[in-house]
Amino acid sequence: MRRRSLLLSVPAGLVTLAACGNDKADSGKASDSASPSASASAPSAAPSPKIVSGPLPAITAGAKFGEKPTVAKGSGEPSKDLAVKTVVAGGGRPVAEGDYVQANYLGQVWATAKVFDNSYDRKTPLLIKLSQGTIIDGWRYGLAGKKVGSRVEMAVPPTWGYGKQGNPQAGIKGTDTLVFVVDVVDTFNAKSSAKGKDVPQSDAALPKVGTNTDGQAPSVDVPKKPAPKKLVAEYVIEGDGEEVAADNTVLVQYKGVLWDSGKEFDSTYGRHELTSFSLQQVVKGWAQGLTGKKVGSRVLIVIPPSLGYGENPPPNSGIKKDSTLVFSVDILAKM
Numbered sequence: 001m002r003r004r005s006l007l008l009s010v011p012a013g014l015v016t017l018a019a020c021g022n023d024k025a026d027s028g029k030a031s032d033s034a035s036p037s038a039s040a041s042a043p044s045a046a047p048s049p050k051i052v053s054g055p056l057p058a059i060t061a062g063a064k065f066g067e068k069p070t071v072a073k074g075s076g077e078p079s080k081d082l083a084v085k086t087v088v089a090g091g092g093r094p095v096a097e098g099d100y101v102q103a104n105y106l107g108q109v110w111a112t113a114k115v116f117d118n119s120y121d122r123k124t125p126l127l128i129k130l131s132q133g134t135i136i137d138g139w140r141y142g143l144a145g146k147k148v149g150s151r152v153e154m155a156v157p158p159t160w161g162y163g164k165q166g167n168p169q170a171g172i173k174g175t176d177t178l179v180f181v182v183d184v185v186d187t188f189n190a191k192s193s194a195k196g197k198d199v200p201q202s203d204a205a206l207p208k209v210g211t212n213t214d215g216q217a218p219s220v221d222v223p224k225k226p227a228p229k230k231l232v233a234e235y236v237i238e239g240d241g242e243e244v245a246a247d248n249t250v251l252v253q254y255k256g257v258l259w260d261s262g263k264e265f266d267s268t269y270g271r272h273e274l275t276s277f278s279l280q281q282v283v284k285g286w287a288q289g290l291t292g293k294k295v296g297s298r299v300l301i302v303i304p305p306s307l308g309y310g311e312n313p314p315p316n317s318g319i320k321k322d323s324t325l326v327f328s329v330d331i332l333a334k335m
Helices: 137-143 284-290
Strands: 059-061 082-088 100-109 115-118 126-129 151-156 178-188 232-238 249-258 264-267 275-278 298-303 325-334
Touching (some): 082 137, 232 284, 284 298
Antiparallel strands (some): 082 151, 100 115, 100 126, 100 178, 151 178, 249 275, 298 325
């Protein structure tokens, strides 16, 4: 099954090829319609739903967390409220509004049991921000407070799904109640950091990056030496996750400083906001520097002008022409 549209707009920060200053995130993938993501229309103004425990169709196969489920057709009329049930209770951190959620899911239509999307066949969890206008309200309200490791089943009426317009490309009518089974793999917020083993930083010609993992910005100390002419991408903390591929979307914390002055010009820590983007959207130094690095890692990237902004830095960024850029990047997740 072809993967459907996930996110709505370009990410914040200066590392992207788009104009800086946008606070949304982007999957960077081609879209053909939406599954749990919000439609391209204006953010929902629907009131908060009443959450009830059912009715919900039976999960007839694949009942364990992480297994692709098979879900029966809905019986009778669905609730006009948002029905939510924790099928498997996890023991991890609870999900909160504004978090990025990494989840596997299957979605189908109540009345027909027609599956319109699932991530299990893609073997890649969804990575999306739990916020208004980014994801359908059924997910926002249904997943809030659920813990990592949980399996959640939801029946989402149109009011908290795709509304009266439905989603024709996905075969969803404006009257369809949608059934989702969601496995909450992980959740991330502005305090999230790299996790792994510290790697010695023994090259005196390169910047030294702090190894704190408390969610605070690490120090980045640039030596008073000539900037390297070639790209540098070295582990500061080496995680044990999967390697990032050139076409992946990544969720990161980062801090950027100028080699010449050590002055910070951009930081997710300063915005208190994680950033997610495709490596196909960013300056070449980021794309090349993060490809092959492991999820969970903190990476030092030193980007020469030819792989950064060269003679065309973003306006009002504080970056001069032909600047060498230094970044500390925590790779929190990939998709």
